[in-house]
Amino acid sequence: MTRISVLDALTANSIAAGEVVERPASVVKELVENALDAGSSVILVEIRQGGIAYLRVSDNGCGMDEEDAQLSFSRHATSKIRTIDDLEALRTMGFRGEALASIAAVAKVRLETRLLGTDIGTLIDIAAGEFQSIRPVGCPEGTSITIENLFFNTPARFKFLKKDSTEAAAVADVLERIALARPDVSFRLISQGAELLHTPGNNDLKSAIFAVFGKQAAQESLYIDYEQSPVKLTGFVGTPESARNSRSQQCFYINGRLVRSKAISAAIDEAYATHLMKRKFPLAVLLIDVPTPLVDVNVHPQKMEVRFWDEQAIFRSVYHAIKNAIQEQTTVVESDHLKTVEQPLVNPYIQSELPFNAPQVRESMQVENQLSSSNQTTEPEPSNQPAFSSLPIQSVESNLPVQSTKKTINSLRSARIIGQLLSTYLILEHEKDLLLVDQHAAHERILFEQLVGRHRARGPAAIQPLLVPQTMTVTASEQAVLMAEQDRLMAIGFEYEAFGPQTILIRSIPDGGRYQLVPQAAFRIALDSLLNDKITSEEQISDVYYSMSCKAAIKAHDLLHQDEMNRLINDLLELEDPYHCPHGRPVIIRISQYEIEKQFKRIV
Numbered sequence: 001m002t003r004i005s006v007l008d009a010l011t012a013n014s015i016a017a018g019e020v021v022e023r024p025a026s027v028v029k030e031l032v033e034n035a036l037d038a039g040s041s042v043i044l045v046e047i048r049q050g051g052i053a054y055l056r057v058s059d060n061g062c063g064m065d066e067e068d069a070q071l072s073f074s075r076h077a078t079s080k081i082r083t084i085d086d087l088e089a090l091r092t093m094g095f096r097g098e099a100l101a102s103i104a105a106v107a108k109v110r111l112e113t114r115l116l117g118t119d120i121g122t123l124i125d126i127a128a129g130e131f132q133s134i135r136p137v138g139c140p141e142g143t144s145i146t147i148e149n150l151f152f153n154t155p156a157r158f159k160f161l162k163k164d165s166t167e168a169a170a171v172a173d174v175l176e177r178i179a180l181a182r183p184d185v186s187f188r189l190i191s192q193g194a195e196l197l198h199t200p201g202n203n204d205l206k207s208a209i210f211a212v213f214g215k216q217a218a219q220e221s222l223y224i225d226y227e228q229s230p231v232k233l234t235g236f237v238g239t240p241e242s243a244r245n246s247r248s249q250q251c252f253y254i255n256g257r258l259v260r261s262k263a264i265s266a267a268i269d270e271a272y273a274t275h276l277m278k279r280k281f282p283l284a285v286l287l288i289d290v291p292t293p294l295v296d297v298n299v300h301p302q303k304m305e306v307r308f309w310d311e312q313a314i315f316r317s318v319y320h321a322i323k324n325a326i327q328e329q330t331t332v333v334e335s336d337h338l339k340t341v342e343q344p345l346v347n348p349y350i351q352s353e354l355p356f357n358a359p360q361v362r363e364s365m366q367v368e369n370q371l372s373s374s375n376q377t378t379e380p381e382p383s384n385q386p387a388f389s390s391l392p393i394q395s396v397e398s399n400l401p402v403q404s405t406k407k408t409i410n411s412l413r414s415a416r417i418i419g420q421l422l423s424t425y426l427i428l429e430h431e432k433d434l435l436l437v438d439q440h441a442a443h444e445r446i447l448f449e450q451l452v453g454r455h456r457a458r459g460p461a462a463i464q465p466l467l468v469p470q471t472m473t474v475t476a477s478e479q480a481v482l483m484a485e486q487d488r489l490m491a492i493g494f495e496y497e498a499f500g501p502q503t504i505l506i507r508s509i510p511d512g513g514r515y516q517l518v519p520q521a522a523f524r525i526a527l528d529s530l531l532n533d534k535i536t537s538e539e540q541i542s543d544v545y546y547s548m549s550c551k552a553a554i555k556a557h558d559l560l561h562q563d564e565m566n567r568l569i570n571d572l573l574e575l576e577d578p579y580h581c582p583h584g585r586p587v588i589i590r591i592s593q594y595e596i597e598k599q600f601k602r603i604v
């Protein structure tokens with residue numbers, strides 16, 4: 001007797017369904033993608049009890065005739081490809097011909113569909129893969145599919161479903177993510193009779209972001225438009241201020257297909273590294289286009305991952321696109337209740353002679369620049385590892401976007417310092433605005449950039465010899481570690497030697513530029529990090545410098561003289577990003593003339 005037998009169709013389909021259909025959200029994803037492939041402009045999703053009891057997706061797409069309607073439930077029946085070669089040029093979401101067969105194997109399904117331009121529709125009832133009835137019906141053009149009692153015949157699957165509210169949230173999440181990729185389509189989600197999502201479908205991504213993430217996120221996002229052949233990228237990224245503790249506001253699409261990608265996540269983190277605290281995640285909606293032959297879509301059962309021909313190229317494009325957008329945006333944070341016009345403090349496009357808003361032009365100029373002086377340092381390519389390249393040393397000559405930012409920042413030099421408020425904020429008048437600068441955050445930022453910048457440059461620049469070496473008391477065990485690990489502290493700028501029992505003589509410290517660190521305080525921070533073994537990766541070293549900057553920076557409530565204020569402002573304006581402290585908090589806020597006059601009721 002043979003031990004091997006071929007599974008019957010229902011069993012085989014149910015097993016396959018386990019891969020495709022995990023929960024109501026995966027059903028919604030499949031049905032909505034079908035609706036999009038059918039050319040719909042309006043898609044309605046209705047659910048009850050998280051979609052477990054009831055789930056319906058209706059569209060105004062092309063619809064099907066009776067024959068196709070029946071065929072649509074057969075495994076490997078698809079209108080989207082004919083042979084495997086078609087996958088290379090795939091522009092549709094579907095291609096396997098599996099989704100409807102899988103769903104119908106594990107639920108009760110009703111399909112109502114009318115082919116565009118025909119008079120009568122088709123209704124099909126199918127449960128657990130068995131056709132129950134097929135008949136003509138009067139229905140609108142397009143398709144609607146109703147799913148009831150998901151997993152009613154597969155109790156093992158049913159058990160894995162979560163609470164209704166959790167499943168509903170997962171449905172909303174998947175629909176939001178799809179909606180962001182297709183601002184040209186209007187999506188609506190109704191759960192238990194209440195509308196949870198409604199996008200306008202006006203082909204404006206910002207409106208879709210508004211509908212999904214809210215008004216503030218939409219207003220504060222920066223537009224991205226970048227091209228580095230063969231990768232094209234458009235979308236929006238959020239400001240550091242509106243970053244979240246999770247990646248819930250990050251969605252990436254390759255050729256319109258929602259994907260998960262570690263490379264893209266890493267590129268975003270890296271681009272924001274100097275602007276954000278760790279484990280803070282900015283909004284990012286990135287629509288990436290690459291020629292279809294360079295992407296393999298057939299690698300994941302739910303089509304949630306794709307394989308790129310060159311991950312690094314995608315990584316670099318995302319990194320540079322975002323980095324450019326952040327650098328070109330010179331808006332300071334405005335006080336929020338009167339944020340009327342979104343307007344950069346200084347308009348970079350007026351200030352510079354170059355058309356900076358045209359990335360292609362910028363790219364080609366960059367190339368020319370490099371050709372004309374081939375020995376110039378260029379910005380190092382970021383590694384795929386979140387690392388120290390968070391503060392790339394940029395040669396102004398070879399990096400035009402930075403130059404433009406510098407110029408615009410330089411124009412702030414004309415700002416007049418009025419004085420100090422609460423011994424904590426510097427008050428400046430700039431053009432028609434009032435600026436408030438947080439002195440501690442400003443100083444911290446300056447020091448941090450000095451330390452990290454010089455460290456990255458390596459060599460003697462990173463080390464500041466002390467004219468008078470300083471002694472410091474340590475414990476015996478600390479001294480033992482210090483003597484054994486001299487190289488590691490040397491690498492971040494400390495030279496020292498034993499100076500009797502429990503005493504160290506500090507000869508040099510990390511170079512803070514015009515501001516000198518307090519040797520003992522800085523050394524203590526480095527020593528503690530060394531003892532905790534937190535001074536190895538470049539990221540950890542950056543943290544050490546950050547702690548030193550925070551410790552050494554002037555504090556709130558320190559009274560400053562006029563020349564100290566001048567120096568602070570001048571140094572602040574030298575920075576690549578003077579607007580945020582290393583925590584991502586704002587350094588400068590602006591109150592516009594309009595806001596002031598409104599408060600005084602000079603204007604209404």
Ligand SMILES: Nc1ncnc2c1ncn2[C@@H]1O[C@H](COP(=O)(O)OP(=O)(O)OP(=O)(O)O)[C@@H](O)[C@H]1O
Pocket residue numbers: 030034035038059061062063064072073077078079080093094095096097098099100101142143
């Ligand atoms: N809403 C719809 N409007 C019009 N035709 C549809 C709709 N949904 C499904 N179809 C048709 O039914 C076929 C089968 O759909 P199904 O989702 O099972 O497979 P697919 O979309 O081709 O591939 P995949 O399994 O990757 O989703 C589709 O190829 C399409 O021709």
Ligand SMILES: [Mg+2]
Pocket residue numbers: 030033034093094095099100
């Ligand atoms: Mg499909």
